[in-house]
Amino acid sequence: MVELALKRRACSRSFCSFQIDGVIEQDEEGRFKRPKWPKRLAMTPKQNFDPQAFYVVVYEGSKSWQHFILFCIIAAVLCVCMFPAWPLKLKVAVWYLSVVLLTLILVLVFVRLVLFVFFWFFGYQFWLLPNLFNEDAGIIDSFLPWIEWHRSQDDWAMFAARIFCAILTAGTLYKLSE
Incomplete structure (x- = not known):
């Protein structure tokens, strides 16, 4: 042994x-x-x-890639901890970047909602990035598939609800445009 x-x-x-x-x-x-x-x-x-x-x-493989990732993690933690000591221009740049990313996320959520509601009126379910807010999906899986499209199998009550919601939405948009 x-x-x-x-x-x-x-x-x-x-x-x-x-x-x-x-x-x-x-x-x-x-x-x-x-x-x-x-x-x-x-x-x-x-x-x-x-x-x-x-x-x-x-087979253990090369450790150089693991050492590089470890170095990057340590450097990132140190940079975040030293945020109060950053120059003012860098702090402002990080603030702008965070505002832009938040705006992009909000625009994406709004576009998803508008597309879903528009196609829902006609009896279809259309989702742009359907797994975007799925907690069980990984980072790559959150963006796959790009779209999901299928016809709703609804009864007459849901059909009446869709027509009623479409009329209310059209009336609201008309009154808001005045």
Whole structure:
């Protein structure tokens, strides 16, 4: 086992493979039998090549990318903590950037609402970026798919409600335009 540990340490920064053995389990009749595909595997001290054996590949990869990301995280935390010491022009630039991003989000939400309501009057459900506010979706998944479009399967009561809402919306827009 000591030899195996030395081998692991020697090739921990490269591509290595180790022989492993399936754990022999007892079946219902009390016999010990090596299954074709074992459920559990254990590393063996004997590391000779056997075509019938199972092998595991150990690859850790390069650590330089992880070190770069760690450096970026530390630098970002320090920059945020030192915000009171920033020059005034930089503080104003960050304020403008935050106002622009907030405005873009509000415009996007308003456009989504207007598009949904417009198509809802005609019996369709149209969503622009339907997963945008889905908490279970990841960052990339929040922007996929771009649109969602399907016909509503409504009864006559919902049809009457859509017509009533369309009339109220048209009347409100008419009165606001005067």
